[in-house]
Amino acid sequence: MREYGLNLRFSVGHAVTEPVRRAIRSLPGALWHPALDQNGTMRDGAEVAELTGMVDLAGYPVGTRITVRRERPHPGAQLSLFDHDEGLRHQVFLTDTPYSGGGSAQFLEVRHRGHATVEDHIRCGKNTGFGRFPSRHFDVNATWLELSLTAIDLLAWARVLLLDGELAAAEPKKLRYRLLHVAARLTRGGRRLRLRISATWPWRHELATAFHRLAALPRPVD
Structure with missing residues (x-):
C-alpha cells in the first residue's frame, strides 16, 4: 500500500488454525526451504514454506501471503498438541510483500522474526512511561510522551555505554x-559531592562502575 509517498507493507502473526494445520501436513517436502538467520547463514533445524493458495485468506487484502516456519523446539518451548504430534514447533505469519519486492519466503x-525485537522495545517503552498517560489534556500527554521517549533513550545508551553482562541487556523493570x-x-565534603551507596546492596559495584564510566565519557563539543 502506498500512502504519502511511502511503500507500506504489513507482516503479522497468524494462528495455527485447523485449515493451516491441514495445509502444513499436505505440503510436499520439496517445498520446504532452509530458514535463515539474520546474518544470512542457514538456521540450524529450521525450515520455511509458503502456504499461499492452500489456505483461504478471504477477507484479507488482495496480495496477502501466508508463510510457515517449523523448527526443532528449544528446551522449555511451549508447544501445542499439533506441535507435539509433528515433533516440531510451528509459527505462521501473513504479509502483503510481493515477490517482486525481494519477498522470498526465507x-x-x-524479517518477520526481527519484529520480535521491535515488539520487545514497545513493551519496554510501556514500562518506561508511555503505557499510561496521566491527563485528559493533549498537551500534557504530549509532554509526558516526550519525557518517556527521552527516558527510553537514556536507558538504551546506559546499557550500551555504562553496563556489562546481564545488566547490559536488562529491561527497565530490572534496571529500576x-x-x-x-x-x-548524597553528601558533601572537600568541595565534592559523594553518592554513598549501601554497602550491602548486591549491585553496588555495577552502579559504581557505571558512574565511573559516565564520568570518563568525552564531553560533547559545542
Whole structure:
C-alpha cells in the first residue's frame, strides 16, 4: 500500500488454525526451504514454506501471503498438541510483500522474526512511561510522551555505554530495581559531592562502575 509517498507493507502473526494445520501436513517436502538467520547463514533445524493458495485468506487484502516456519523446539518451548504430534514447533505469519519486492519466503521469515525485537522495545517503552498517560489534556500527554521517549533513550545508551553482562541487556523493570531505585545518600565534603551507596546492596559495584564510566565519557563539543 502506498500512502504519502511511502511503500507500506504489513507482516503479522497468524494462528495455527485447523485449515493451516491441514495445509502444513499436505505440503510436499520439496517445498520446504532452509530458514535463515539474520546474518544470512542457514538456521540450524529450521525450515520455511509458503502456504499461499492452500489456505483461504478471504477477507484479507488482495496480495496477502501466508508463510510457515517449523523448527526443532528449544528446551522449555511451549508447544501445542499439533506441535507435539509433528515433533516440531510451528509459527505462521501473513504479509502483503510481493515477490517482486525481494519477498522470498526465507527473506520474509527473517524479517518477520526481527519484529520480535521491535515488539520487545514497545513493551519496554510501556514500562518506561508511555503505557499510561496521566491527563485528559493533549498537551500534557504530549509532554509526558516526550519525557518517556527521552527516558527510553537514556536507558538504551546506559546499557550500551555504562553496563556489562546481564545488566547490559536488562529491561527497565530490572534496571529500576537493581540500579535506579537503590537506597543512597548524597553528601558533601572537600568541595565534592559523594553518592554513598549501601554497602550491602548486591549491585553496588555495577552502579559504581557505571558512574565511573559516565564520568570518563568525552564531553560533547559545542
